[in-house]
Amino acid sequence: EMTVSTDGSTSMEKVIGSLGEAFSNKYDDVTFTYNPTGSGSGITAAQEGRCDIGLSSRALKADEAKTLDGTTLALDGIVVVVNPANKVNDLSIDQISKIFKGEVTSWKDVGGADTPIVLIGREAGSGTRDGFETITNTKDSCKYRQELTSTGDVMTVVSKNENAIGYISLASMNDKVKGVTVEGVAATEPTIADGTYKIQRPFVLVTKKGAQLSEGAQKFIDFAFSEEAKPILIKAGVVPVAKK
Amino acid sequence: MLKKQGTGINVEQIAHMVFLFLGIINVGFVLVICIYLVIAGLPAIKEIGLVDFLFGTKWASTAANPQFGILPFILTSIYGTAGAIIIGLPLGFFTAVYLAKFAPRPVYKFVSPLIDLLAGIPSVVYGFIGMLVLVPGIQVIFNLPDGSSLLASILVLAIMILPSIIKVSITAIQAVPEEYELGSLALGATEIETYYKVMVPAAKSGIAAAVVLGVGRAIGEAMAVMMVAGNAPNMPSLFESVRFLTTAVASEMSYSSGLQRDALFSIALVLFVFIMLINATLNLVLKHRGKN
Amino acid sequence: MQNNLPLRRKAYCGTMNFMMLLCTGITVALTFFLIIYIAVESIPHFSVKILTTKPSYLDDSIGVLPDILNTIYIIITTLVFVLPLGIGAAIYLTEYAKSKKLVGMIEYAIESLAGIPSIIYGLTGMLIFCQFFSLKTSLLSGALTLVIMNLPTIIRTVQESLKTVPQGYREGAFGLGAGKWHMIRTVVLPCCIDGIVTGCILATGRMIGESAALLFTAGFAHALNGFFDALTHSGATLTVALYVYAKEQGEFEVAFVIAAILLVLSFITNMSASYVGRRFQKSKG
Amino acid sequence: MAKVFQVKDFNLYYGDHRALIDINMDIDENAITALIGPSGCGKSTFIKTLNRMNDLIPSVRTTGSILYRNEEILDKNLDVTSLRRQVGMVFQKPNPFPMSIYDNIAYGPRTHGIKSKAKLDEIVEKSLIDAAIFDEVKDRLKTSALGLSGGQQQRLCIARALAVKPDVLLMDEPTSALDPISTSKIEDLVLELKQKYSIIIVTHNMQQAVRISDTTAFFLLGDLIEYGKTDQIFNTPKDKRTEDYISGRFG
Amino acid sequence: MAKVFQVKDFNLYYGDHRALIDINMDIDENAITALIGPSGCGKSTFIKTLNRMNDLIPSVRTTGSILYRNEEILDKNLDVTSLRRQVGMVFQKPNPFPMSIYDNIAYGPRTHGIKSKAKLDEIVEKSLIDAAIFDEVKDRLKTSALGLSGGQQQRLCIARALAVKPDVLLMDEPTSALDPISTSKIEDLVLELKQKYSIIIVTHNMQQAVRISDTTAFFLLGDLIEYGKTDQIFNTPKDKRTEDYISGRFG
Ligand SMILES: Nc1ncnc2c1ncn2[C@@H]1O[C@H](COP(=O)(O)OP(=O)(O)OP(=O)(O)O)[C@@H](O)[C@H]1O
Ligand SMILES: Nc1ncnc2c1ncn2[C@@H]1O[C@H](COP(=O)(O)OP(=O)(O)OP(=O)(O)O)[C@@H](O)[C@H]1O
Ligand SMILES: [Mg+2]
Numbered sequence A: 001e002m003t004v005s006t007d008g009s010t011s012m013e014k015v016i017g018s019l020g021e022a023f024s025n026k027y028d029d030v031t032f033t034y035n036p037t038g039s040g041s042g043i044t045a046a047q048e049g050r051c052d053i054g055l056s057s058r059a060l061k062a063d064e065a066k067t068l069d070g071t072t073l074a075l076d077g078i079v080v081v082v083n084p085a086n087k088v089n090d091l092s093i094d095q096i097s098k099i100f101k102g103e104v105t106s107w108k109d110v111g112g113a114d115t116p117i118v119l120i121g122r123e124a125g126s127g128t129r130d131g132f133e134t135i136t137n138t139k140d141s142c143k144y145r146q147e148l149t150s151t152g153d154v155m156t157v158v159s160k161n162e163n164a165i166g167y168i169s170l171a172s173m174n175d176k177v178k179g180v181t182v183e184g185v186a187a188t189e190p191t192i193a194d195g196t197y198k199i200q201r202p203f204v205l206v207t208k209k210g211a212q213l214s215e216g217a218q219k220f221i222d223f224a225f226s227e228e229a230k231p232i233l234i235k236a237g238v239v240p241v242a243k244k
Numbered sequence B: 001m002l003k004k005q006g007t008g009i010n011v012e013q014i015a016h017m018v019f020l021f022l023g024i025i026n027v028g029f030v031l032v033i034c035i036y037l038v039i040a041g042l043p044a045i046k047e048i049g050l051v052d053f054l055f056g057t058k059w060a061s062t063a064a065n066p067q068f069g070i071l072p073f074i075l076t077s078i079y080g081t082a083g084a085i086i087i088g089l090p091l092g093f094f095t096a097v098y099l100a101k102f103a104p105r106p107v108y109k110f111v112s113p114l115i116d117l118l119a120g121i122p123s124v125v126y127g128f129i130g131m132l133v134l135v136p137g138i139q140v141i142f143n144l145p146d147g148s149s150l151l152a153s154i155l156v157l158a159i160m161i162l163p164s165i166i167k168v169s170i171t172a173i174q175a176v177p178e179e180y181e182l183g184s185l186a187l188g189a190t191e192i193e194t195y196y197k198v199m200v201p202a203a204k205s206g207i208a209a210a211v212v213l214g215v216g217r218a219i220g221e222a223m224a225v226m227m228v229a230g231n232a233p234n235m236p237s238l239f240e241s242v243r244f245l246t247t248a249v250a251s252e253m254s255y256s257s258g259l260q261r262d263a264l265f266s267i268a269l270v271l272f273v274f275i276m277l278i279n280a281t282l283n284l285v286l287k288h289r290g291k292n
Numbered sequence C: 001m002q003n004n005l006p007l008r009r010k011a012y013c014g015t016m017n018f019m020m021l022l023c024t025g026i027t028v029a030l031t032f033f034l035i036i037y038i039a040v041e042s043i044p045h046f047s048v049k050i051l052t053t054k055p056s057y058l059d060d061s062i063g064v065l066p067d068i069l070n071t072i073y074i075i076i077t078t079l080v081f082v083l084p085l086g087i088g089a090a091i092y093l094t095e096y097a098k099s100k101k102l103v104g105m106i107e108y109a110i111e112s113l114a115g116i117p118s119i120i121y122g123l124t125g126m127l128i129f130c131q132f133f134s135l136k137t138s139l140l141s142g143a144l145t146l147v148i149m150n151l152p153t154i155i156r157t158v159q160e161s162l163k164t165v166p167q168g169y170r171e172g173a174f175g176l177g178a179g180k181w182h183m184i185r186t187v188v189l190p191c192c193i194d195g196i197v198t199g200c201i202l203a204t205g206r207m208i209g210e211s212a213a214l215l216f217t218a219g220f221a222h223a224l225n226g227f228f229d230a231l232t233h234s235g236a237t238l239t240v241a242l243y244v245y246a247k248e249q250g251e252f253e254v255a256f257v258i259a260a261i262l263l264v265l266s267f268i269t270n271m272s273a274s275y276v277g278r279r280f281q282k283s284k285g
Numbered sequence D, E: 001m002a003k004v005f006q007v008k009d010f011n012l013y014y015g016d017h018r019a020l021i022d023i024n025m026d027i028d029e030n031a032i033t034a035l036i037g038p039s040g041c042g043k044s045t046f047i048k049t050l051n052r053m054n055d056l057i058p059s060v061r062t063t064g065s066i067l068y069r070n071e072e073i074l075d076k077n078l079d080v081t082s083l084r085r086q087v088g089m090v091f092q093k094p095n096p097f098p099m100s101i102y103d104n105i106a107y108g109p110r111t112h113g114i115k116s117k118a119k120l121d122e123i124v125e126k127s128l129i130d131a132a133i134f135d136e137v138k139d140r141l142k143t144s145a146l147g148l149s150g151g152q153q154q155r156l157c158i159a160r161a162l163a164v165k166p167d168v169l170l171m172d173e174p175t176s177a178l179d180p181i182s183t184s185k186i187e188d189l190v191l192e193l194k195q196k197y198s199i200i201i202v203t204h205n206m207q208q209a210v211r212i213s214d215t216t217a218f219f220l221l222g223d224l225i226e227y228g229k230t231d232q233i234f235n236t237p238k239d240k241r242t243e244d245y246i247s248g249r250f251g
């Protein structure tokens, strides 16, 4: 009986959940667990050996990369979402940046109704937030009305509040919320794969440098990068990346 | 004939030792919790500086230039708790007096299981319903851009502490000797006058205990509030999204690292100190009651 | 001497009466609202499938069976540890302890334990069990955290029922030459078994309702495991699952189903506790 | 002599149990009436009927008539608060409220609408003087009444009853919880109060009945066996059962 | 006659309060010794010392010596369970355990290690017969002992005490909670038990002491005032205080 324990990013939930399920279906003798805690904590868990594989929805930072190996499993778009009732369909990176910095506070300034903009963000430490703020150049200056602890939560709030804007992982996208195009480009697999959709970040499998992976963990990583896994990743809404 | 007890250890002595150990172990648990919290909580306070930590008004734990001021959380916790008491206490108190003294037997028999049920509902259920009903409701009623707010948290907390306030108050009121009641009635007071002017004052330390208990519950609640407060680290304001001491810990803990993580443990330490102060107050109240 | 209360007194009594009825009314209405709202929202989503499967990403389906099992596992494990600890401590306090100081200290400790909020239990449980004892994020870590949390409940209820055992029984047993432990085992404990059961039920209720302490210690995986496997793995109880589904994933249907299950469980624990309590009082005459 | 109470064919039931049986009894004004009888004979039940304190027990049912100064008090529509104001009561166990001495006395007048501080001060002082306890407590009116001794507490309760200016004072074994010295103080007090009030007192203490009462009623198992001048009852009882009881042969 | 207990210069303190003062007293074998005296004089305290039940009260301290069949029982290292087995006790309030009648009687023997069903059956039957209650309960040995009447319960407790084959039987007011008929049954029983056991009995009932005891000890405020043959104590008391007490002048 082997076990594979993974721990980390909540935005990778769907991806890793699907992979894990397919993996357990394939090998009867392994138990696969996924603990959706967040990228930061997944990285720490990998470092402290509390899990076999850490899951991060952002690239490892320099000091983290000293002790850890990060392998990019897939690319994920970060979709800027609004309530389906919102008339705004497209925003530029600059507009997004101004909105989240609180410089633009009404939807009418970006072509929408005359209502206040309600900013929904993720909590400090989230890989999604880190990726979004880095790319839109809003690091540390977002004026969030709410800081929520998961992708699902952001979707719920945005879907319930006509004034809200937030950002979520493409993998989790559904029609409860509306994704806006960024500089005319919609977040889709091709646009992410070729880099024309700007707001994207990697999904990374994190392991301890130099440490021997358990048999199960090795099997899982091999599985994740196999041809067999590709359709699963695509179905989960992300763009697979070949193992380097 | 009466055999003397040998020096060997017998079952009775073993039993005594085991039970002694089981009793003492509770003290051990408290000590371990204290020690761990202090060990985990002090480094960040040392690094940030106690004054900056407690009285800083800005919390930006992952910024390039991180800031760790928890005054907004402290104030939010205090305001939120106070608000919950202000709403929950009168509601609970009048209900308790009614149930303890006026309710006809069938009404009492019907309502008291309801209150038990209310007490037994897990806090996340309150948070869940609050999130679906209260938050949108507040947004519409007060015409706000968003309903997640201190007010929503206060209402959820008020409902959550209601059953414990009711139950403790009922016990306190029922414990008042009947002689006071008779004495007052015999002077020509009506039943309502009797209950509110004699029975309730006589039960006041018990009711005070109920309040302190409610404060403890409200200040320590995390999950339910997390679902309705919005969790932005703002200075508290009734219609703004806010973060409590508990939710500050809960929302960032799983993502945290380094000084941020240490600072979260420091917040937990602050919360713990608050709770210990409240417990000490409760003890005083109860002791005072014991004397009367 | 017909009814001629002065207006001022009439007004006072009227106001107070009105306030009482109003507040009781609000409380009752609130409870009914909760019950009905949850019932209405959850009943359409109840199905055999949701109760008997685990969630699947591949099929895009949701089931709460793992959460139900995890809840049961964690309750059993917690009770296994907390009962001997709690009953033992209660016996020490009521039957053995002579030193007032020691009793005071232990009771203060128990009071403190009772007052500590669950989020702090969650944190210290994480530090102590998950990290220090390297039990990782697992049901066992969660259960051990709950053990400490629920000690005060068990100790208090057992103490209460120990105190109701008539002193005459103890004297009678001693008078026949029984030792203390023998006396406790053969006379006192059988007498307060109902009290112990009540304590268990109350503690079970608390465990079912707990979330904050489990989030960091037991985690929230929805894996379907056997008892011993589950103990070493992360797993969500119903309450944690409700939080995760409602808050993190926006899956309200299943959240309502869980809320309804929790409501029913809460009702059952209350009813059985008061049933046992009543029987207890009857047997004590 | 004028009558304060006129009891006619009065019966009282606790559920099915008839605790008082066809009582007929007129009670004198400005006199002390003692009720005696073995435990459980219905003395407390009877005295509590006179200010309708029995209303608190749901199972109680009554028949017959009791007139207080010619008004029917068994009437359902009667304003019991005003009856109780005029027919004050002192209980077996002293029951001061857990407030200051002053507030205990002022409780009744305040309840009945007196707000003026000066007026209240005056009533408190007068009641305490009348209850022969003023000198003992005058320096600590603001301290808790629970700090007083049992005898002082009982006199405080009497003062509290006097403060609402009652007409009749009912006393249910007011001295049975007290030591002999406190008892004799209260007996002196009762004798003095007789000038202004009509007093009905339940006692288990034959000597006490002889020492203080003008008339005595002897109850047995719910029946009023004999009722008359105290002298006559104790010296030349008409009924064998009265004689047996006062000579200690049963009870 | 042989002595079961020899008490020498015995003092007992509850904290600072000296509840028994310099007691000297030898207690006869196969006799009934009655302890009398007003409430609070220390009778219960004394009787409980004889089987060290006072150990349960933390504040108790003793000086002096008590020999039971020439062994010191105040010794710290004494095996109290074996002392209590030999010196059985019956309490004022019947205290059967909430188990079946059979289990009540079997409790003691089981505690002392007897497991065999046949042996237990025999002991139970014999003890019930000795306690003169066998006929009344023989058909319902497996039913709860709490269903018995007060008098039956007390005889059951006596049977329970007999089941461990004691040498001495201490009885602290064993009939004060009972009706006259039960009382006389227990008195008869005690007189019969005297053949086999030494009995020490506390009683408030002078008549009872006269009826059943061989010797009587009169306690007053912790002092053993007078101790001697029951006849002599009740007919020609040497001490004025004893005389006062038995003639009912105080207590
Ligand atoms: N609340 C009650 N419900 C039913 N029966 C009652 C109640 N109170 C008293 N009784 C019964 O009514 C009878 C008279 O009781 P009451 O208290 O008046 O006696 P009493 O003469 O005052 O006795 P005591 O001298 O002991 O105070 C008794 O048989 C008693 O059991
Ligand atoms: N546990 C105790 N702690 C302190 N003092 C006690 C205790 N038990 C008894 N006493 C005191 O010791 C004295 C003797 O009490 P004891 O019970 O032996 O009297 P008694 O003769 O049995 O009286 P009674 O006839 O009322 O049973 C009394 O003054 C009593 O107050
Ligand atoms: Mg009475």
Ligand SMILES: [Mg+2]
Residues within 6 Å of the ligand: E043, E044, E045, E172
């Ligand atoms: Mg005694």
Ligand SMILES: O=P([O-])([O-])[O-]
Residues within 6 Å of the ligand: A008, A009, A010, A011, A012, A037, A038, A039, A040, A056, A057, A122, A125, A126, A127, A128, A129
């Ligand atoms: O949960 P995250 O992927 O945003 O860290």
